[in-house]
Amino acid sequence: MIRMGKYRAGLSERLGYVAKRIVRRDARPVIWLHAVSVGEVLAIQGLVAGIRAALPSYRIVVSTTTHTGQKVARGRFGDGDVFYFPIDLSICILPYLRALKPKLVILAETEFWPNFLRSAKKSGARVAVVNARISDRSLPRYRRFRGLLSHALEFIDVFLAQSEEDARRLLAIGAPPERVLVSGNLKFDVKPPEEVPIVSRLRGILAREQATPVIVAGSTVEGEEELVVDAFRFLVLERHPQAVLVLAPRHKERFEDVAFRLEQSGVRHSRRSQMSANTVLAGSVLLLDSLGELASVYALADVAFVGGSLVPRGGHNILEPAHWGVATIVGPHTENFRDIIGIFRQSKAVCVATKEEFGPALLSLVSNDEERRTLGERAREVVRQQAGVTQRTIAEMRARLGGAK
DSSP states (O other), X not given: OTTTOTTOTTHHHHTTOOOTTTSOSOOSOEEEEEOOSHHHHHHHHHHHHHHHHHOTTSEXXXXXXXXXXXXXXXXXXXXXXXXXXXXXXXXHHHHHHHHHOEEEEEEESOOOOHHHHHHHHHTTOEEEEEEEOOOTTHHHHHHHTHHHHXXXXXXXXXXXXXXXXXXXXXXXXXXXXXXXXEOOOGGGGOOOOOOOHHHHHHHHHHHHHTOOOEEEEEEEOTTTHHHHHHHIIXXXXXHXXXXXXXXXXXXXXXXXXXXXXXXXXXXXXXXXXXXXXXXXXXXXXXXXXXXXXXXXXXXXXXXXXXXXXXXTSOOOOOHHHHHTTOEEEEOSOOGGGHHHHHHHHHTTOSEEOOHHHHHHHHHHHHHXXXXXXXXXXXXXXXXXXXXXXXXXXXHHHHHHTTSOO
16 A cells, blocks of 8 residues: 555545445345455446345445445445445454444455454354355465465355366365355356447447448457557458457556557557547547446457457456357467356357467458357357356355345
8 A cells, every 4th residue: 555555545444444324324234245346346246236136124235445346336336335345454344343243244256354254253244255266376375375274264154166166276275165166157147238328429430431340359458459450450451441440458557558559550540539520430440548338349349359368467358248249359368267268168159369370360250250150149158058146146145144035
């Protein structure tokens, strides 16, 4: 906090100050869900709605660690039920446990804070970890401290793992075997977003200009934009002069840098933030220098590339284009979504390409209607088949509450 300023937002709440908006007059017992950041917040959105519907006699509150996660959570669940997760010190944790008196604490993915787990359990709450996963990067560290960690894991009543592999990893770091279950990944139940205004605007321009095919490269990171733009310019435009590339960098801090690189590349381009009635998209790149629009913009794509995967960054979520039935390419570095990618690969519902293979793979998909359509339909079917994790999770949470209603 001091050196980087990363977690200064909400500092008083992190230090144990329980805001008045949280301590409202509500006689219902509390279920406390914790989601670290935006990805976890989006993953539990359906779970929160499902618990509220299935257990109306309970109040649901949500905590986050990051500022962006807090912002998204307040927008979806309301200011009065969302707060920053306290630092893992008893002096910061206990005020929340005393004020909220939760009957059930639900942690999303892997948040093993020893003091919090001990204090929550001591307060009388049941503790559950849902959508549990152990990443390739975290596993060696957890194993190194298995002796200490296994003691903390004793305070957790049930672990609902995303996959069999995650269940095995939980056992390897000391989770009690009888408490580890496999429920699936909540992200498969995340519904596609509502259409944002820019989508209808872009759809109108694309139709007017007969601009096709549309390629959406989302969540790209440094080292990927040049590869994508070069493949678009030298391979796609040669055969499809009306094609459009929508380029969406992962981090807003890089918007200006990517715009500068586009300027130097010589390819015709425009920026979402500077669009006007005269903007021409056909045969050009559109830099999506905005936040919160990419998931909807995928609906316009004929082919999608999901970034963070051509370079070793672990990849990003391919479910957003898959929901729309879009043929999707990823690179080989998808460790952060190991199980999801594995399911798609098993069903031949995603194209995996190295840096050298990316350009030819992109050209093949934009040039072959049948191949593109089949890949997209398989992706949509995978999402449909994997749905239902939320209801299984709710059933387990109800069981922890003794069959409450």
